[in-house]
């Protein structure tokens with residue numbers, strides 16, 4: 019691939035944004051966008067100065083650099099979205115469904131390239147990246163279907179001669195802020211619903227994985243999404259200021275955020291100034307309970323799928339694994355043996371099952387959780403140390419006999435399975451719920467009465483009973499308590515992007 023230096027013009031300031039046109043061997047190089055952000059249908063480096071590097075966490079090398087866009091660019095993006103809303107909101111549900119279907123088709127046709135981009139900037143193994151594209155694209159086909167089932171109501175009236183009806187309308191300009199751990203699917207889960215409902219959007223891409231977001235914008239452009247309906251701002255340095263602008267700009271009517279609880283709290287405060295509609299998908303601290311009546315082999319497969327997905331960097335990953343006394347020793351030995359078989363390495367290498375963490379700070383956090391737990395009596399059954407090779411790697415780790423420590427309270431967001439011993443159902447429900455967050459919870463049991471009891475008792479938004487994998491477009495994804503609010507995906511997801519309007523029609527008698 020040839021190196022190019024692209025002259026981009028934005029807001030009157032010509033600037034050199036120098037990066038490789040496509041450092042990956044993509045079949046469709048048009049999906050590698052190196053100019054910068056996307057405003058009103060045009061690629062732009064924005065009005066700022068300087069650039070930020072995007073690093074491949076699997077080898078520590080710079081993948082590319084993108085220009086730092088600014089608050090001024092964000093204001094422009096909002097203005098474009100506001101203008102575009104006037105016509106986009108008037109399109110019919112059938113027209114929007116056709117465009118979403120087209121996006122689904124183009125994403126599917128380009129799935130291998132999109133997966134390569136994810137693996138390069140996020141590090142996950144290619145097989146997982148391919149799975150993410152299938153999952154991410156499925157939100158477009160799902161919401162193409164939901165768009166054309168955008169029913170209103172006719173509501174019985176207490177007053178003669180009045181008919182109460184409701185219609186559902188777009189919220190308006192929506193800000194979308196997403197994390198790096200699922201660079202594609204965290205965007206599509208929001209974007210597909212936003213567009214289906216007739217909104218226009220400004221996306222603030224994560225600085226770790228912006229290329230996946232830019233590729234989605236390019237695909238949407240190719241699918242016929244009109245200029246200004248989708249705008250993308252890229253920045254690292256100005257992230258807090260850009261976030262503040264999105265939360266405070268009066269032309270923005272909704273902020274949809276996926277990320278940490280810490281940042282969610284900042285955004286909620288900022289958005290209170292203009293009372294925006296909010297949907298927050300925040301951090302978790304999922305309990306994973308294995309009762310002595312569980313099928314142990316299935317429970318081990320479940321915990322591996324759940325805990326070690328994306329090397330533990332998934333919001334719905336198990337963080338605390340509670341195993342009942344009678345099966346504890348057998349379970350922990352078998353889990354450790356299974357984890358020893360993982361192949362850790364760069365995501366694009368054949369045979370690799372688990373990739374790197376996103377950056378050095380993530381590795382340090384896992385190490386600190388391990389060290390603290392060990393200092394309080396935990397035993398390392400496998401792993402326990404960072405791996406000293408280029409990139410950001412940590413050994414897949416299983417700790418047994420974990421006591422009260424930071425893991426109980428904070429998500430590790432890394433490949434660390436912390437095993438706790440429990441005796442009774444009552445005790446484990448109390449331990450599982452002893453946290454401020456409530457995103458997902460899992461348990462394995464072959465007892466049907468217990469299955470219903472425990473599912474009802476866990477204080478979370480999503481329960482996996484006898485499964486460690488819950489995510490798909492058709493389910494209502496979201497949490498309770500400090501894991502946020504709102505639901506994405508499913509038949510409920512569209513309404514988070516809509517206002518319900520009453521139309522009471524009088525004089526009918």
Ligand SMILES: NC(=O)c1ccc[n+]([C@@H]2O[C@H](COP(=O)([O-])OP(=O)(O)OC[C@H]3O[C@@H](n4cnc5c(N)ncnc54)[C@H](O)[C@@H]3O)[C@@H](O)[C@H]2O)c1
Nearest residue numbers: 196197198223224257258261277278281299300301302333
């Ligand atoms: N509930 C869910 O669906 C879900 C899904 C994925 C990740 N997460 C959570 O996300 C976290 C990991 O992702 P992360 O480290 O990228 O989270 P993060 O909160 O640091 O960042 C998320 C996004 O917010 C941006 N951001 C950071 N500070 C900001 C600010 N002051 N104003 C505006 N935007 C800001 C980042 O650039 C990124 O785009 C974990 O806590 C994980 O559980 C939750």
Ligand SMILES: O=CCCC(=O)O
Nearest residue numbers: 199200332333334489
């Ligand atoms: O990281 C959180 C989201 C992953 C998922 O949608 O399953």
